[in-house]
Amino acid sequence: xxxxxxxxxxxxxxxxxxxxxxxxxxxxxxxxxxxxxxxxxxxxxxxxxxxxxxxxxxxxxxxxxxxxxxxxxxxxxxxxxxxxxxxxxxxxxxxxxxxxxxxxxxxxxxxxxxxxxxxxxxxxxxxxxxxxxxxxxxxxxxxxxxxxxxxxxxxxxxxxxxxxxxxxxxxxxxxxxxxxxxxxxxxxxxxxxxxxxxxxxxxxxxxxxxxxxxxxxxxxxxxxxxxxxxx
Ligand SMILES: Nc1ncnc2c1ncn2[C@@H]1O[C@H](COP(=O)(O)OP(=O)(O)OP(=O)(O)O)[C@@H](O)[C@H]1O
Numbered sequence: 662x663x664x665x666x667x668x669x670x671x672x673x674x675x676x677x678x679x680x681x682x683x684x685x686x687x688x689x690x691x692x693x694x695x696x697x698x699x700x701x702x703x704x705x706x707x708x709x710x711x712x713x714x715x716x717x718x719x720x721x722x723x724x725x726x727x728x729x730x731x732x733x734x735x736x737x738x739x740x741x742x743x744x745x746x747x748x749x750x751x752x753x754x755x756x757x758x759x760x761x762x763x764x765x766x767x768x769x770x771x772x773x774x775x776x777x778x779x780x781x782x783x784x785x786x787x788x789x790x791x792x793x794x795x796x797x798x799x800x801x802x803x804x805x806x807x808x809x810x811x812x813x814x815x816x817x818x819x820x821x822x823x824x825x826x827x828x829x830x831x832x833x834x835x836x837x838x839x840x841x842x843x844x845x846x847x848x849x850x851x852x853x854x855x856x857x858x859x860x861x862x863x864x865x866x867x868x869x870x871x872x873x874x875x876x877x878x879x880x881x882x883x884x885x886x887x888x889x890x891x892x
Contacts, residue, residue, distance in 0.1 A: 669685065672686075679891070681891065682707075682708060694881050695885070697885075713744060744837045751825045758813065763827055805824065838867065
């Protein structure tokens with residue numbers, strides 16, 4: 662029997678003495694797309710952060726979240742191995758360049774530097790390296806050519822968002838993407854590229870959980886989890 666990629670039971674969250682949600686159950690299998698919907702403040706980001714092991718739950722919670730069979734509370738390293746989470750915050754150093762941040766992220770996520778299809782000569786000098794570098798290739802695909810070495814804090818909001826989303830192109834063995842408003846600040850060209858990339862990932866068996874206040878053109882069946890704003 663195939664394990665679900667994400668399996669969550671009894672998820673509860675309380676903030677500032679307000680119960681945001683309680684007893685949420687969610688299962689996401691290979692190839693499934695789930696949209697998390699709800700008005701501002703309903704608790705979507707809070708739920709996503711709990712599911713990826715970053716958010717705190719109610720003290721008395723009896724909830725359980727597993728990703729690829731690993732509990733996010735007790736085995737976060739294992740649970741996170743095939744997970745990519747793109748939240749509101751970039752999670753990168755503003756002082757480092759896009760290339761440096763992504764290189765560091767790849768080494769932390771145990772992937773080293775994946776060789777590109779380009780020759781060493783093609784990429785020589787493009788970002789101060791003479792190694793074939795898939796990071797440069799991906800940054801270029803995302804319209805960041807020439808900005809690879811600029812400190813991230815000097816990039817525009819949309820450019821910074823693209824740097825964060827580059828993870829979706831670089832992590833070759835992920836099977837779960839959790840995306841919190843991934844289209845925010847992106848122009849329509851990059852939105853289309855991202856939609857196509859998400860669709861391709863789903864078709865190859867990946868699972869996606871995402872929020873978006875914007876209408877998307879992802880041409881793929883989906884489920885919706887609606888969070889009610891609870892007073
Ligand atoms: N760190 C925090 N401390 C206290 N309250 C918080 C914190 N983060 C969020 N909240 C509160 O939790 C509620 C839910 O916030 P959350 O960001 O999860 O909502 P959301 O559904 O993602 O909203 P949006 O659509 O605006 O992004 C809000 O009322 C917010 O004020």
